[in-house]
Amino acid sequence: MSTSDEVHENVKKYYGSRLASSCDLQTSAASCGVSCRPAPGRVAEALSLVHPEVIRRFFGCGLPVPAKVEGCRVLDLGSGSGRDCYAFSKLVGQKGHVTGIDMAEEMIAGSRKYIEYHQQKFGYDETNITFVQGYMEKLCEAGIQNDSMDIVISNCVICLCPDKRAVLQEAFKVLKEGGELYFSDMYASKVVPDHLKQDPVLWGEGMGGSLFWRDLISLAHSVGFSTPRLVSASHIVVHNCELKAKAGDISYASGTYRLFKLPKNPKMSKATVTYKGTVADFPDELEFDSSHSFKKDVAVEVDGEMAAVLQSSRFLPDFKIQILHETEPNSDSAPQYCHLNPFLLADRLGSSVKQCSKTGQ
Ligand SMILES: C[S@@+](CC[C@H](N)C(=O)[O-])C[C@H]1O[C@@H](n2cnc3c(N)ncnc32)[C@H](O)[C@@H]1O
Structure with missing residues (x-):
């Protein structure tokens, strides 16, 4: 797995045909998404209306749903079966719009099957959702316009992408000024060494490609985003002993961050x-x-x-x-960013670890 194309093909196979449902994953990532953080009223209601088959094929690791989304244009990077897209379809209302992009044909075909079901369920005259097959590293090629989105979301996908800078750059481009990237993903407690990135199963599970959480901050700044703001986090339990042994002393957490596209040279x-x-x-x-x-x-x-x-x-x-x-430039001492560490937040919210563990330990 040395080229980006090989990584993409491996991931397509992993999610397109190898995994039938979130239960087949080797970590607790997907169970956290559902149970860790109590969803606010409208979000819980929207999720409860999503078709069970779509929910069964949910492979996310969080709940990337910010407040105040009514009327917004939303893009979901790596939309998979479409759980988050359909929940957003309800939340943004008839006047909003949701686009899901996924590179896997099976995922796009599977998610499109339920467009009419949800349109009727939500009582819309016409659907407000579009699924597009394409790569999130190349949004323009997939027909997504620059400066067109209020919110870009993603759920456990950037950890599967070989070129994370390209993904963040593309998200930045398609966001309107003042818009935000609000996403849940897997993070590693330290930099994942190159030899682990070559393992197709570790990569497919998100463990090989997880960013060291601190690297997200420099990456976000270099692309032009505001400092990532950590919203929620939970520890990820690796159930598979072989994968756990391969990962050694690296631990994993799921973190939801929000990054804003500020105007150029904003007054701070x-x-x-x-x-x-x-x-x-x-x-x-x-x-x-x-x-x-x-x-x-x-x-x-x-x-x-x-x-x-x-x-x-x-x-x-x-x-x-x-x-x-x-604020005077450089007037503050070097920021420590401890408050952005998902492992510390997951410790603080400790109960979620127990809720998330499939083994119940
Ligand atoms: C772990 S699943 C998550 C799916 C969905 N976000 C969810 O929460 O259920 C990863 C999805 O991202 C898609 N994906 C991975 N890398 C991608 C890329 N570079 N461009 C577009 N889609 C990608 C895969 O095909 C797969 O459907």
């Missing part, structure tokens, strides 16, 4: 922000990420980047923002 001024309580499902408090939870009518000071995110994104009308002063 600290600000006092007050949440108005206006986002649906979150009248009292909006949990923006694991370090920022905004209570209604309570003014809090945020750093320049968070202020820029709120000012340029779809959340602007939901906050009163008072600019304090411009």
